[in-house]
Amino acid sequence: MNLDPLNFLGQTLALLLLAPLLSGCIKNWKAKLQNRRGPRPWQVYFDIAKFLRKDMVISEHASWVFSFAPYVVFLTALLAGLMVPMINAPAPLRLFGGVLAVVGLLALGRFFLALGGLDPASAFGGMGSSREMTISxxxxxAMMLAIFTVAITAGSTDLSQIAQSTQSATWKLLNPAHVLAFAAMFVVLLAETGRIPVDNPATHLELTMIHEAMLLEYSGRYLAFMEWGASIKQLVLMTLLVNVFFPVGLAGPQASxxxxxxxxxxxxxxxxxLSAVVVVVETTNAKMRLFRVPDLLSTAFVLAALALLSTFLFQ
Amino acid sequence: MLLTFALWAYVAGMAGALVLQRAERLANVLGFGLAALGGVCGVVFSVSSLAAGRAVTIAPVTLWSGPIPDVRLVVEADALSCFFVLIVSLVGLAISVFSLGYARTYYGRKNVGVLAAVFNALLLVTTLVFIAGNLWMFLIAWELMALLAYGMVSFEHEDREARQAGVLYFIMSHLDAACILLGFLMLAQAAGDFSFASLRGIGAKLSPQQRDAAFMLFVIGFGIKAGAVPLHIWLPVAHPVAPSNISALMSGVLIKTGIYGLVRVCFEFLGPPPMWWGASLLAAGTVSAVLGVLYALMEHDLKRLLAYHSIENIGIILMGIGAALMFLHTGHAVLASLALIAGLYHTINHAVFKALLFLGAGAVLHATHTRNMEEMGGLAKRMRWTSLFFLVGAVAISALPPLNGFVSEWLTYQSLLQGFGTTTSLVRLMFPLGGAMLALTGALAAACFVKAFGITFLAQPRSDHARNAHEASLPVLIGQGVLTAACVFLGLFPTAFLKLLDPLTQQLTGHQLSQQLTLANGLVLSDATAQGGTVSTLGITLMAVYLLPVPLALWAMFGRKARTRIAPTWDCGQRGLTPQMEYTATGFSKPLRMIFKALFRPRREVQREYDFSPYFATTLRFESHMEEVFQTRFYRPVNLWLLRLSRRLRALQAGSLQAYLIYVFITLVALLLFAS
Structure with missing residues (x-):
């Protein structure tokens, strides 16, 4: 399993640098759409740099798990990102794992994120952890079923191969199975990245928050890694959506x-x-009650199941 | 040779512990020491014979032949036996070391000699179940195993709960023994002999109806032993009340005898399977997996929670085995081997991590004197090593990379995905749907273990016992450490381990996959089948180490001057947080309880007493119940019906000798008529 160092380095840097910018863009556009001025798109870089420089306050109740979690969250998001093709189809770590490993790594990050939320003994953190694990x-x-649909069509769980096989037959892009799977994945994306209508990324110290509730006790560089990890995870999921479910223009191996x-x-x-769509969805919708979220996600599940069924019908 | 030595070690451990039961320290060291020795021998034996690729390690040996013809006790060991001997020996070894420390807690309270003796006896008969070469041996060992386990479930018989659990376990094990006996008798009748050698492929001599009937009997029998839904009701009751080392053995190894039996019977004895066998096992596995984990989520008794997870994992194993049977039916022998490998890999994985978690629960139980998670908390600071080992087990059982649970579930996912192309009938939709349910199971398991680890080990201690908890003794830690190491090894080096499965798949499906499945340090599928995917847990781990300098460099670049301060958790301006303000296990699982309320049927009762406003209650009483659907909807009606039937039948037992003679006469005539 040889690595292409250039590809590896390039994608690592792209993940690290593009993710905060994307988060910043979404924040900025959302503000614009809501008639606010909003932070500049690159503000997130400054935030991270500031967090890295700051002193840390650690809860007296926290154990070693609390300090371990930020690194796990950060590294798993990065590793998962290196398995998803960004600019050219063989992703740097494609041989280390396909889509199942990506899902697994993100789940590992979430596992430690939730533990980090529980550790400082605050009720907020527990609430966040409980809800995060429930929603995920x-x-x-739904996510797995959507992925299975494209994986079955491509005959592989290797993301680069899925992308290439979807690309090779252009008509497949408008295949009902693909469209439905894309729609299901989009709903999952909203849930997994903590967007309205599932979670509100703009809240702080509110009873409805999920992701922020788990980060409440984090500060300094741990918070930086947590926030950065979350934005890398968002980038990874969006890349997965645009490059695997809609791989138009994706370069293949040995591309010029x-x-x-x-x-x-x-x-x-x-x-x-895709970010623009997310911004529009966030602005035009209200946050759902927690117990309405399962309805939304079961819609996604049904969409994915329909996608699967249509593979069966149209093959 | 080594195996004989292992068996004699168990026998010696059993005898020694019984003889020395007055001197409990000696009995402990001798009994569990010999069990550990036997475990080492068993591991070396099975690994060496599997690594050498031997199809048959021990040709049938007659241990004892009775005065009546055909009554013989025969042992033999083929690759399948060796694999399961590896499981029982490895887990037995770790538990024995653990018990050296753990049994001290029973000094002066219970008879440690008996505990050690029964533990050895359990290892002995379980090994015998796996190496039995004929029905007599198998059924006698099977029955002894059930009886000994019954003894251990009711070991703490002062406790009413333990006594009741024992009785339920007793009844269910006899139900399963009866089904298995009937099934085997059907086969033996066709074969005219009781040896396993003559039973191989005997299904061909039976009519399809007979084969189906035998299959059903075996599924019920072995399904009860394995704890598959809806035959699981004894498992979450019986496993938690036994001493923790025995719980680990029961959940890790004993329920695997059901899997062993099912594989032995379905792949060797019953002949080519019809589609519905595999499909029904796959469906039963899926249901078991999802329901097992959902019930586990609602538990706040740590050991019951783990017991429910055994049901979930048995479900995952059954999914692999069911898929393998389906592929055998469609004639995809390579895929069948893949699915079988997935199931068997998960079998050993589950044995390892479940035993590890039960041992961790035992250490916690000893330190806090409770199984109730709501009274734990803060143990990660007080029991560092135990918490680390438990966390490894939790990550492994949640099927998260890079540990062993992920590897076997990856294989299961792959075989399910590939299954879609094997047939064009509608049945193929079962594969991706099963995969989606497996994803649900995995995510729920992760939620459950965030709860189990988080509430037990993190945050503030919720009781004085938890506050005063202390780290467990050295043997207890070593026992857990062995299993932790096994989890890591099975997770990071699947390529090394898969080679051991070669003789096994060769025996059962006629294919060896380890060559095609492994490349460098990862698993590959593209050569083995038309379709593909790759994963390398070792690669992922190394890459994580490789990328670790990124955050560290950022820290060095920006945060050199940053200091760290320890301070109270933000309390919203209140006067300090108390443990009562923490999230509880019940609270943690509430969202899922509400989402799946159709299944749980939760009922809660809140009583408030207040002086002037309901918001300032003086006393509060809270009660929450869930309906145990299987008990109330199925087992209780059946129970009542049985009681009613027995009451009717009482009329027959009038106490008059003449009537009884008539019954005997009528039976005789009926039998004669039936036979002629």
């Missing part, structure tokens, strides 16, 4: 520099378009 549990089958440039442009364009 009901989002997981020009092809890579086109691929990069296509990737950024798709990413920004």
């Amino acid at each position: 549990a009901i989002a997981e089958p 520099v020009a092809a890579l440039g086109i691929s990069l442009a296509a990737y950024l364009a798709k990413l920004l378009a």
Whole structure:
């Protein structure tokens, strides 16, 4: 299993640097759409740098798990990101794991995130952990079913191979199975990245928060790693959606520099378009009651099941 | 040779512990020491014979032949036996070391000699179940295993709960023994002999109806032993009340005898399977997995929670085995081997991590004197090593990379995904749906273990016992450490371990997959089948180490001057947090309880007493119940019906000798008529 060092380094840097910018863009656009000025898109970089420099306050009740969690969250998101093709189809770590490993790594990060939320003995953290694990549990089958649909069509769980096989037959992009799976994945994306209508990323110290509740006791560089990890995870999931379920323009192996440039442009364009959709959804919807979220996610599950069924019908 | 030595070690341990039961220290050291020795021998024996790729390690040996023809006790060991001997020996070894320390807690309170003796006897008969070469041996060992386990379930018989659990276990094990006996008699009748050698492929001589009937009997019999839904009701009752080392043995190893029996019977004796066998096992596995984990989530008794997880994992194992049978039916022998490997890999994985978690629960139980998670908390600071080992077990059982649970579930997912292409009938939708349910199971298991670990080990201690908890003794830690190491090894080096499964799949499906499945340090599927995917847990781990400098460099770059301060948790301006303000286990699982309320049927009762406003209650009483659906909807009606039937039948037993003679006469005539 040899690594292409350039590909590896490039994608690591892209994940690290692009993720905060994307979060910043979404924040900025959301503010614009709501008639607020909003923070500049690159504000998130400054936030992270500031957090890294700050002193840390650690809860007296916290154990070693609390300090261990930020590294796990950060590294699992990064590792998962290296398995998803971003600009060219063979992702750097594609041989280390396909889509099952990506899902597994993100779940590992979530596991430690939730433990970190429980550790400082605050009721907020426990609440956040409980809700995070609940929502992810009901989002997981929908996500897996959607992924299975494309994996079955491609005959592989390797993300690069899925992307390439979808690309090779252009008509497959408008295949009902694909469209339905894409829709299901989009709902899952909203849930997994803590967006309205499932969670509100803008809240602090509110009884409805989920992700922020778990981070409440984190400060300094631990908070930086947690926030950064979360934004990398968001980028990974969005990349998964745009490059695996809609791999238009994705460069293949041994692509020329020009092809890579086109691929990069296509990737950024798709990413920004998806972000714009997320912004519109966030602005036009209200946050749901917690016990309405299962309805939304079961809709996603049904969409994914329909996608699967249509593979069966149209094959 | 080594195996004989292991068996004699168990016998010696049993005898020694019984003889020395007055001197409990000696009995403890001798009994569990010899059990550990036997475990080491068993591991070396099975690993060496599997690694050498031997199909038959021990040809049938007659241990004893009775005065009546055909009554013989025969042992033999083939690759399948060796694999299960490996499980019982490895787990037995770790538990024996653990018990050296753990049994001290019973000094002066219970008879440690008897505990050690029965523990040895259990290891002995379980090994005998796996190496039995004919029905006599198998059934006698099977029955002894059930009886000894019954003894251990009611070991703490002062406790009413333990006595009741024992009785339930007793009844269910006899139900399963009866089904298995009937099934085997059907086979033996066709074979005309009781040896396993003559039973191989005997299904071909039976009519399809007979085969189906035998299959059903075996599924019920072995399903009860394995604890598959809906035959599971004894498991969450019986496993927690036994001493923790025995719980670990029961959940880790004893329920695997059901899996062993099912594999032995379905792949070797019953002949080519029809589609519905595999499909029904796959469906039963899926249901067991999802329901097992859902019930586990609602538990706040740590050991019951783990027991419910055994049901979940048995479900996952059954999914692999069911899929393998389906592939055998469709003629995809390579895929069948893959699915079988997935199931068997999960079998050993579950044995290892479940035993580890039960041992951890035992250490916690000893330190806090309770099984109730709501009275624990803060143990990660007080029991560092135990918490680390438990966390490894929790990550492994939640099927998270890079540990062993992930590897076997990855294999299961792959075989389910590939299954979609094996047939064009509608049955194939079962595979991806099963996969989706497996994903649900995995995510719920993660939620459950965040709860189990978080509430037990993290945050503030919720009781004085938890506050004064102390780390467990050295043997207790070593026992857990052995299993932790096994979890890591099975997770990071699946390529090394898969080689051991080669003789096994060769024996059962005629294919060896380890060559095609492994490449460098990862698992690959593309060569083995038309479709593919790769994963490398070792690669992921190494890469994580490789990337660790990224956050560390950032820290060095920006945060050199940053200091760390220990301070109270933010309390919203109140006067300090108390343990009562923490999230509880019940609270943690509340969202899922509400989402799945159709299943749990939760009922709660809150009584408030207040002086002037309901918001300032002076006393509060809270009660929460859930309906145990299987008990109330199935077992209780059946029970009542049985009682009513027996009451009717009482009329027959009038106490008059003449009537009884008539019954005997009528039976005789009926039998004669039936036979002619």
